[in-house]
Amino acid sequence: MNEKLIAFRVGVVVLAAAVLAIGLIGIFGGGKGVFQRRYSVFLSFQSAPNVTVDTPVRKNGVLIGRVSNVELKDNGVVLTARIDAHRTLREDEICRIKTASLLGDAVVEFVPPSERSPTAKVVQDGDYMTGVVATDPLQVLTNLESDIRTALGAMGGAATDVSTAARRLSQTLGGDDQQLQRLLTKSELALDSFQKTMTTLDDVVGDPEIKEGLKQSLKDLPKMFNDVQQTLAQARDAMARFDRVGQKAEQNLDNLAEFTGPLGQKGEQLMNDLGRSVQNLEEISSQLVVFSQAINSSEGTLGKLINDREMYDDFRESVSNLKDATRRIDPILRDFRIVSDKLATDPGGQLKRVFDPKPPGIGRKWPDTGIPFAPRR
8 A cells, every 4th residue: 555645544643632632622612712812710619528629610501601720828828710711709798618519619709799899899810808618418417416416316205205294194094084074174164264363454554544654664765775874974973072071071181180180199288388378368368357456446546547637637638738748849940950961061051141240241242233231130
């Protein structure tokens, strides 16, 4: 066979296999999504149960991408999600891992928040988001297995107790029909009494005035509580003031104790001084009595001055004469002061005038005329 023909056939088989492979990829990979543009988002979780490469990523139940990488970190797991370019994610959306079926297949899901924030930004290529792991119902049932077993055991015990109680009740009431009748009669009477009580209560509470009073009382309760709180606050303030007053009183008592301490030590000396002072006061009082008696007596000088009218008049006249003498001496003293001033300023001229025998003015001439000045006689 020609080698070229063999090579041609091999090439055709390889080409057909490539085309078939591409077709299978298109069928099982989502068709047109294989060649669609995508952007990456990094998702951080504490754990990622059952999440592998190609785990679907959904938003509101719609497939928007797949997990392309799972990386284990010291503080958790970081997933790389490839999101379709025409799908939009926002920062306030909740990312969680949940179980998609009973077989344990996981899915990464984005859920919108209960209240959309108008300022939430759109997630860009390369952004990081933090997610949570939803509770697995199968795991919850597994965790509840012991609790369910305990509850079933308790229910079995309760059923046994109920059966025992029913058997004992049957034994108690089964042999005596009259006792059962008496219990029924007493129950009926108790129900009648209860009905009468409720009727009476309804009559009392049903009264419009009483209802209005109850409503008003309930309305006044907050005010009463406020008044009580204010009263308690005022009481606390008063107690605080009493406390301060008590502290000040205690301090004053301490000061008084410091003051009375020396007095107590010198008490005997103070009493002796007080006795001497009282004795001196008595002597002064007796002397005042004697002095007042001497004044009131007409024998003494003051007594005569007070009781004798003639002596009083003479004393008054003497005082008047003394005032006249004082008034007359005043000009003399004024002239003497003038003379002394002149003697102090010009003692020679003043003495010459005093001892000059010529009358005053002799030998003086009128200015600019040369005519002798004749003094006026």
